[in-house]
Amino acid sequence: MNETQTITSTQSVLRDIRTEITDNDAKEDVNRYVPAEHRPRESNTSSFGALAHLLKASLSxxxxxxPVAFKNAGLITGIIGTIFVGLICVHVTHIFVKTSQALCVDIKRxxxxxxxxxxxxxKNGPKSVQKFAxxxxxxxxxxLAVTHLGACCVYIVVVAESFKQVSDEYCGPSWSVSAFCALTLIVLIPLTQITKLKYLVPFSTFANFVWLTSICISLYYCLRKSQPLSKRNLSTSFSGFVNFISTSLFAMEGIGVVMPIENEMLKPNQFLGCPGVLTIAMSAVVALFAFVGFTGYLSFGEDVRGSLTLNLPHxxxxxxxxxxxxxxVMLLSYALIFYVPLEILWKRIKNKFHENNHRICVACIRLAGTVFTVGLACAIPRLELFMELVGAVCLSILGITFPVIIETVFLWDKDMGKWKWILWKNTFILIFSILVLISGISCSIQTLFQKL
Structure with missing residues (x-):
C-alpha cells in the first residue's frame, strides 16, 4: 500500500468515526429528557406572567x-450594601434554579x-453524601417553615402598631402593642382555618394593589419631608452593618417563592439567562429597595420604624x-404565608392520625400555630428585632448556605471549572453566610437584652 492510499484510508476512517460520533450525539439529543415537555398542563405561566408573580412576591x-436597614448602615454604606446583597441573592438563586433544572434532566423529573x-x-450525589439526603x-x-412563621410574627406586629397609632389618634383605648397583637386573633383564627389555597388567591390580588398604593403614599411623605444629607449618617458601625445585612436579607431574599414560580412556567429556560425573568425582576427590586431605603432614612432619620408606614403622620x-x-393586607397575607409551614408540618405527621380525624387535626394544628405566632409577637413586640433574627438565622441558611452547598454537591463529580473556581467561589459565599449567621444572632441577642 503506497503513501497516498494510506492517507486516503486514514481520512476515510476518521470520517466514519466523526459520522458515528455525530449520529450518537444526534440520538442523544433526540432522546434527551426535556422537563418542560412533561410538566402538567396547568404549568402554563408565560415568562411575563412569571415576571409579574416574582415582582409581586418581592414587593411585600x-x-x-x-429605611430601617439604611438607618443601621448609613446612606452610602446602605446603597453599596443593597447592591451587594442583591447580587448575592441573585447569584445564589440562579445557581439553585440552574442546579434544580439540570437535576430534573438527570433524574427525568x-x-x-x-x-x-x-x-x-x-440522593443522586457522591456515595459519601447520599446518607444525608x-x-x-x-x-x-x-x-422554610421557620422563615414563614417569623414573617407571620412580623406581620402581626405591623398590624398591631398600625391600629394602635390610629386608635391613639382618635382617643381609643390606651392599650399596649401586645394587647393589639392579641386582638388580631379575632380575625386570624377563622382566616387560618381556610385550607384551600384557591380561596386565598383573591386576597393576593387585592394585596398587590394596596402594597403599590401604600408605597406611593409613603414615598410622597418621604419626598415631602426630605432632609439634607449632612443630617444623616453616611456610614455607621460594624454591628450596624451586620443588622443591615440581616434586615436586607429579610427584605430581598425570596428563594422560597422562586421554585414554585419556575415550576409553573411554560418555558422554564427563560427564567435564567441575561436578560431572564430572574435578572429583570431582581434588578427592579434592588433599584426600588435602594430608593425606598435611601429616601425613607433621609426623611425620618434615626426615628425611622420597621415599617415605613409607621412613620407617616398620625x-x-x-x-x-x-x-x-x-x-x-397583612392580616389577609398572613393566611397565605401561614399556609406554607402548616403544609410542611401536615405532610410529615398526617400518617400518624386516622383518616377520619384528619379534618379536626388540621383545624387544631392551625389553631395552635396561629396562637403560637401571636403569642410570640405579644411576648416580643419588636418589629426590627424579628426582621433581623429571621434574616440572620433563617434566610442566611435558606437563601445562601443551602444553594451553594447544593451546587457544590451536584458538581462534585462533574466540572468545577478551571482551577475549581466554582468550589472556591462557593467556599467564600459559605463563609460569608456563616459570618452573617453568627454575627447576626449575637447582635440580635444584644439588642434584645438592651430593649427588653
Whole structure:
C-alpha cells in the first residue's frame, strides 16, 4: 500500500468515526429528557406572567423595612450594601434554579421544589453524601417553615402598631402593642382555618394593589419631608452593618417563592439567562429597595420604624388610610404565608392520625400555630428585632448556605471549572453566610437584652 492510499484510508476512517460520533450525539439529543415537555398542563405561566408573580412576591413588607436597614448602615454604606446583597441573592438563586433544572434532566423529573431539590441532589450525589439526603430535606423544610412563621410574627406586629397609632389618634383605648397583637386573633383564627389555597388567591390580588398604593403614599411623605444629607449618617458601625445585612436579607431574599414560580412556567429556560425573568425582576427590586431605603432614612432619620408606614403622620387622613390598608393586607397575607409551614408540618405527621380525624387535626394544628405566632409577637413586640433574627438565622441558611452547598454537591463529580473556581467561589459565599449567621444572632441577642 503506497503513501497516498494510506492517507486516503486514514481520512476515510476518521470520517466514519466523526459520522458515528455525530449520529450518537444526534440520538442523544433526540432522546434527551426535556422537563418542560412533561410538566402538567396547568404549568402554563408565560415568562411575563412569571415576571409579574416574582415582582409581586418581592414587593411585600420587606420594601417598607429598607429605611430601617439604611438607618443601621448609613446612606452610602446602605446603597453599596443593597447592591451587594442583591447580587448575592441573585447569584445564589440562579445557581439553585440552574442546579434544580439540570437535576430534573438527570433524574427525568418535570420539576422539583426547594426541599425536593435538596433531597435529590444528595440522593443522586457522591456515595459519601447520599446518607444525608433525608437530613437535607428535613433541614430545608425546617428553614422554610421557620422563615414563614417569623414573617407571620412580623406581620402581626405591623398590624398591631398600625391600629394602635390610629386608635391613639382618635382617643381609643390606651392599650399596649401586645394587647393589639392579641386582638388580631379575632380575625386570624377563622382566616387560618381556610385550607384551600384557591380561596386565598383573591386576597393576593387585592394585596398587590394596596402594597403599590401604600408605597406611593409613603414615598410622597418621604419626598415631602426630605432632609439634607449632612443630617444623616453616611456610614455607621460594624454591628450596624451586620443588622443591615440581616434586615436586607429579610427584605430581598425570596428563594422560597422562586421554585414554585419556575415550576409553573411554560418555558422554564427563560427564567435564567441575561436578560431572564430572574435578572429583570431582581434588578427592579434592588433599584426600588435602594430608593425606598435611601429616601425613607433621609426623611425620618434615626426615628425611622420597621415599617415605613409607621412613620407617616398620625393626624392626616391619607397617612391613616395607608396604615389601615397595610394592616388589613397583612392580616389577609398572613393566611397565605401561614399556609406554607402548616403544609410542611401536615405532610410529615398526617400518617400518624386516622383518616377520619384528619379534618379536626388540621383545624387544631392551625389553631395552635396561629396562637403560637401571636403569642410570640405579644411576648416580643419588636418589629426590627424579628426582621433581623429571621434574616440572620433563617434566610442566611435558606437563601445562601443551602444553594451553594447544593451546587457544590451536584458538581462534585462533574466540572468545577478551571482551577475549581466554582468550589472556591462557593467556599467564600459559605463563609460569608456563616459570618452573617453568627454575627447576626449575637447582635440580635444584644439588642434584645438592651430593649427588653
Amino acid at each position: 413588607s420587606g420594601v417598607l423595612a429598607m 418535570p420539576c422539583l421544589g426547594y426541599s425536593e431539590t435538596c433531597y435529590s441532589v444528595f 433525608s437530613i437535607a430535606r428535613f433541614l430545608a423544610d425546617c428553614s 393626624d392626616e387622613i391619607l397617612a391613616q388610610v395607608a396604615k389601615i390598608l397595610v394592616a388589613c
